Amino acid sequence: MRSRSIALVGLAVVAIIASACSSAATPVPGLKIGLVTDVGTLNDKNFNQYSWEGAQAGATAIGAQAPQSAVSSVSADIAKNIQSFVDQKYDVIVTVGFAAGSDTIKAAKANKGIKFIGVDQSPCLDAAGVEDPTFGCKGDAAALLPNLVGIQWKEQQPGYLAGIVAASISKSGHIAAIGGTAAVPAVPNYMLGYANGAKSVKSTIKVELQYISAAPDKAAFADPAGGTAFAKQLLAKFTDVDVLFQVAGLTGNGVLQAACDAKIYGIGVDVDQFLSTPDTAKCTVVSAEKKLSKNVSDQIQKVKAGTFKAGTAKLDIGSNDVGLSPFHDSASLITPATQKLIDDAVAAMKAGTLKACDENAFGGCNIPK
Amino acid sequence: MLTGLFDIPVLGLVLQLLDFLLNVVTVNGPVILSLATPLALGAMCGVISERSGVVNIGIEGMMLASAFSAWLVASVAAQAFPAEPGFFFGVTPALLIGLAAALATGVAFSLVHAWLSISIRADQIISGTIINIVAFGVTAYLDLLLSRTSQPSGGKFLAFAPPQALLDLPVIGWLFRMVLAQGPITMAAIVIAVVFQVLLFRSRWGLRTRAVGEHPKAAETVGIDVIRLRYQNVLAGGLLAGLAGAWFTIDFGTTFQTGMTNGRGFIALAAMIFGRWHPIGAFGAALLFAASGALGTAIRTTPPPGQLGEILTSIPEQVFSALPYLVTIAVLAGVVGRSVAPAADGQPYEREATH
Numbered sequence: 246m247r248s249r250s251i252a253l254v255g256l257a258v259v260a261i262i263a264s265a266c267s268s269a270a271t272p273v274p275g276l277k278i279g280l281v282t283d284v285g286t287l288n289d290k291n292f293n294q295y296s297w298e299g300a301q302a303g304a305t306a307i308g309a310q311a312p313q314s315a316v317s318s319v320s321a322d323i324a325k326n327i328q329s330f331v332d333q334k335y336d337v338i339v340t341v342g343f344a345a346g347s348d349t350i351k352a353a354k355a356n357k358g359i360k361f362i363g364v365d366q367s368p369c370l371d372a373a374g375v376e377d378p379t380f381g382c383k384g385d386a387a388a389l390l391p392n393l394v395g396i397q398w399k400e401q402q403p404g405y406l407a408g409i410v411a412a413s414i415s416k417s418g419h420i421a422a423i424g425g426t427a428a429v430p431a432v433p434n435y436m437l438g439y440a441n442g443a444k445s446v447k448s449t450i451k452v453e454l455q456y457i458s459a460a461p462d463k464a465a466f467a468d469p470a471g472g473t474a475f476a477k478q479l480l481a482k483f484t485d486v487d488v489l490f491q492v493a494g495l496t497g498n499g500v501l502q503a504a505c506d507a508k509i510y511g512i513g514v515d516v517d518q519f520l521s522t523p524d525t526a527k528c529t530v531v532s533a534e535k536k537l538s539k540n541v542s543d544q545i546q547k548v549k550a551g552t553f554k555a556g557t558a559k560l561d562i563g564s565n566d567v568g569l570s571p572f573h574d575s576a577s578l579i580t581p582a583t584q585k586l587i588d589d590a591v592a593a594m595k596a597g598t599l600k601a602c603d604e605n606a607f608g609g610c611n612i613p614k
Numbered sequence: 615m616l617t618g619l620f621d622i623p624v625l626g627l628v629l630q631l632l633d634f635l636l637n638v639v640t641v642n643g644p645v646i647l648s649l650a651t652p653l654a655l656g657a658m659c660g661v662i663s664e665r666s667g668v669v670n671i672g673i674e675g676m677m678l679a680s681a682f683s684a685w686l687v688a689s690v691a692a693q694a695f696p697a698e699p700g701f702f703f704g705v706t707p708a709l710l711i712g713l714a715a716a717l718a719t720g721v722a723f724s725l726v727h728a729w730l731s732i733s734i735r736a737d738q739i740i741s742g743t744i745i746n747i748v749a750f751g752v753t754a755y756l757d758l759l760l761s762r763t764s765q766p767s768g769g770k771f772l773a774f775a776p777p778q779a780l781l782d783l784p785v786i787g788w789l790f791r792m793v794l795a796q797g798p799i800t801m802a803a804i805v806i807a808v809v810f811q812v813l814l815f816r817s818r819w820g821l822r823t824r825a826v827g828e829h830p831k832a833a834e835t836v837g838i839d840v841i842r843l844r845y846q847n848v849l850a851g852g853l854l855a856g857l858a859g860a861w862f863t864i865d866f867g868t869t870f871q872t873g874m875t876n877g878r879g880f881i882a883l884a885a886m887i888f889g890r891w892h893p894i895g896a897f898g899a900a901l902l903f904a905a906s907g908a909l910g911t912a913i914r915t916t917p918p919p920g921q922l923g924e925i926l927t928s929i930p931e932q933v934f935s936a937l938p939y940l941v942t943i944a945v946l947a948g949v950v951g952r953s954v955a956p957a958a959d960g961q962p963y964e965r966e967a968t969h
Contacts, residue, residue: 286758286872318754455915459931468876469867470649475911477645482916495871502867506773523766524868 276337278304278312278545279330281323283342287316290521291494292537296341296364299541306542307549317345324348331356337548339364339541343429346395350376353393360553362544364537365431366395367557367607387556394554396540399561400431401438401601401610402594403533406569406587407490407512408442410531412450413583414510417485421453423476423500425465425493430609432456435492435514435533437610438601446586453486455479457493465496472499473506480507488512490533501525510578517570530578532570540566559608562594630922638912639905643792644773648866650897650904651800652677652875655858656882657889657896658803658810659851663724665814665891666847667827668731669738669960672745673855674879676723679749680716680859682756685870688712688768688863703798704772712768712864713857720856721849723749728848732841735962746879754872767868771797797865799857803897806854810893823847827956830963840963858882884942890953903938910934 280300282293293316300312313335315326323345330338331352339362340349346366353361354374370384371377377384386393411420422439424432440452457475458465472493480486480503489504490512491497497514504511505528513519513532522529540560547553560566569587572579593599602610620626620633639646656673663670691708699706723745730741776794781787793804814820822843825833830840863870882896885903889895910931917923945953 286754288758453915463873463876464935467871467873469869469871469874470652470862470878471876473867474645474649474908477648478642478908478911479915481641481645482912495874498869498871499867502869522869524769 275309276304276307276545276549277333277335278309278337278339279333279335280312280314280339281326281330281341281345282314282316283344284317284320284323287314291516292341292364295516295537296339296541299538300339300545302538303542303545306546309545309549312339320344324351327352331359335359337362337545339545341365347376349393349395350390353390357392359392360548361393362541363393363395364541365397367397368393368395385556387554391555394544395557396544397557397559397608398431398535398540398567399559399601399604399608400434400533400535400567401441401604402562403535403567403569404435404438404490404492405442405445405594405601406590407435407531407533408439408444408452409446409586409590410569410579410583411439411488411490411510411512412443412446413580413586414530414578415450415488417487418447418449419451419453419483419485420488420490421455421479421483421486422490423472423479423493423497424454424456425496426458426461427456427612428459429461429465432492433612434602434610436490437603437612439490439533441602442590445590453479453483457496466494468496469499469502472496473503474499476500476503477506480509488530490514498522498525501529504528510575513570519570519573527574530575531572534568534570535560536566536568561608562591627922627925630918630920634912634918634922634926635909638909640788642908642912643788644795646901646904646908647792647796648800648904649907650900651803651866652858652861652878653882653885653900653903654803654807654897655799655854655861656879657885657900658807658893659854659858660883660886661814661889661891661893661896662810662823662854663844663848663851664886664959665827665956666823666844667830667956667958667961667963668728668844668848669742670724670727670848670851671739671742671880671883672723672727672749673742673858673882674875674877675742675746675749676720676852676855677859677862677879678753678873678875679723680719680856681862681874682753682859682870683719684712684716684860685767685863685868686756686760687715689766690768692766692768699769699772703774704769705798706769708768709771709864713860716860716864717853717856720852720854720859722852724848724852724855727852728845731962732844732848735964738960738962750873753870757870757872768864770864770866770868771799773797774801797861799861799865802857807893807897814893824956826963827958830958830961831966834963834965841965844963855879881938884939887953887955888938888942888945891956902941906934906937910937 280297288294304312317323337360341364343365349361349363350368368386369377369380369382370386370389372383374384374389422436424436427433436454443450443452464471487509491500492514501511505525510530511528513529515535518532519526519529605611620630659673688708691711695707697706727741730736731738773795780790822838826840826843834840885899886896888899913926914931917927
């Protein structure tokens with residue numbers, strides 16, 4: 246009995262040492278890719294997870310060794326994690342999240358030989374090449390930091406398509422969207438697109454656009470119980486609302502819960518929420534998606550192919566970098582007429598004849614006063 | 615009918631405000647009571663342990679850990695015992711097992727707190743802080759490990775559906791909807807508050823608890839086992855915190871998120887103080903805090919028309935979020951009434967040598 250335990254422990258130690266050695270000692274040719282997560286977990290069924298899947302897909306596509314990840318538990322970890330990849334001479338470092346933008350710019354400036362991919366970031370520099378917190382962005386980021394690309398999206402486009410779906414499945418002609426905060430541009434982009442898409446189907450439709458918080462705080466994006474309560478309160482006031490679009494991250498998962506409780510339709514955001522939040526799948530008709538995995542994989546392949554383009558990559562529906570998720574169990578709700586409206590809108594947006602909202606110089610939406 | 619009065623300068627505005635407040639409360643009664651539930655249960659957890667002289671600031675952590683175990687255990691149990699939601703509150707074996715797990719988790723954490731603060735006589739604030747940190751870290755880590763397997767949750771209790779005739783009653787119909795259109799944990803919280811209030815002030819246990827919290831040495835001289843009573847009360851508080859945790863993941867919602875209690879355990883402490891260490895008072899304070907939040911939301915989403923709406927929307931929304939805490943500070947400072955903690959609150963008790 247005893248000798249067996251000793252043997253098992255010995256075996257375990259050997260296994261650990263062996264695995265540690267195999268990853269450290271055998272050099273594999275090709276690019277070394279590291280991913281630094283946003284604060285949270287790697288398997289968050291959101292930005293971190295899908296960016297990570299993209300990094301893995303990208304590495305496979307270019308025949309590089311498997312990428313490594315560094316999880317950030319607090320925001321101070323982001324800079325540390327980036328530096329540890331820099332110290333280990335990685336070739337490509339992917340940083341995830343708007344909050345990692347500053348640290349990514351600093352690291353890119355100090356390490357011109359390393360390519361940086363910033364997910365949900367838009368490097369904004371002044372003429373001297375220093376990060377510009379006032380968002381004047383006078384400096385040419387692509388020239389000043391030729392090794393950094395920030396990925397952003399035209400959220401209004403998938404929002405617009407979600408609006409078409411919402412207006413088509415609504416029986417009451419009254420729909421709503423609940424956003425975390427208007428202070429994060431992506432949120433109003435989604436919501437304004439949603440309103441415009443809905444109105445394109447039915448000009449008389451009533452669309453409630455509501456924000457949970459004034460600032461990008463925990464209430465806005467990390468409080469599901471608060472999201473449920475907010476949505477229930479809105480539904481108590483507007484009892485005929487029958488489609489609810491959530492644009493509020495984890496808080497929004499609570500919004501979908503409220504939609505399920507009220508037996509109305511919910512629309513997910515950013516990722517395919519039918520898959521990512523199975524508890525609310527039964528009332529999640531569709532999700533307005535950023536194709537994160539594809540986006541990150543594409544950028545990694547561009548590094549390998551030498552077509553890497555610095556600055557901000559504003560991804561849009563043109564190359565299917567954003568769009569609607571599959572309808573899954575709700576496919577029967579989507580009539581051929583609705584599908585045609587969606588297809589026509591996609592084609593028009595690709596052709597540039599349809600703007601999902603009143604776009605500003607940065608490709609986002611001007612928020613109506 | 616009274617709208618004619620709304621045109622009177624100043625007084626009309628006040629009447630409009632009252633009308634708006636009444637409207638917010640009556641329309642959102644169920645949401646307000648729901649949101650008050652974890653605050654009230656957490657506050658009562660604080661009341662029961664502080665009344666016997668043990669400060670508990672680990673309520674947040676206890677709630678979070680219980681929320682996690684309720685969710686996890688219900689989810690696993692649902693695989694083992696698949697069942698259709700029952701007639702009564704949509705109850706399933708999995709949900710009951712999850713609820714039991716939440717209660718057990720609350721008790722387990724409070725046992726640690728009791729041991730540290732009663733037996734070891736460690737600093738009770740530090741003990742509570744440790745519980746908060748450990749609960750956050752452990753649940754976040756386990757959630758990370760588990761989220762690799764995307765298994766569905768065990769579902770949740772359903773809200774009771776009161777008969778429509780009751781809800782349609784004039785004047786008081788909304789009150790029935792507020793109290794009856796709720797899940798079992800919210801309803802239990804109401805019952806607990808009433809029973810706890812009676813026990814605390816009308817029973818032998820209540821008298822002993824208060825004696826131990828005010829003057830343990832005197833209590834000991836008349837034969838009350840201070841240590842034992844404090845243990846009992848802190849563990850009972852753990853049950854309440856466990857129930858509050860279960861509310862998050864198997865009553866109001868169905869999924870666990872890292873840090874999802876989002877500071878409500880600390881707000882519960884404010885409710886306890888505002889409620890002057892009375893169970894009913896704590897419940898009332900929790901209701902007031904929840905109503906204040908609902909009011910802020912209502913002003914932002916559906917402001918009243920006219921001048922009143924202009925005035926209310928010009929107030930930054932943070933003011934409404936901060937309102938409960940400003941009131942709590944005022945109460946603590948003795949500006950509005952006075953709230954005094956039990957005299958021996960937070961002081962470890964040491965038996966004097968008997969030989």
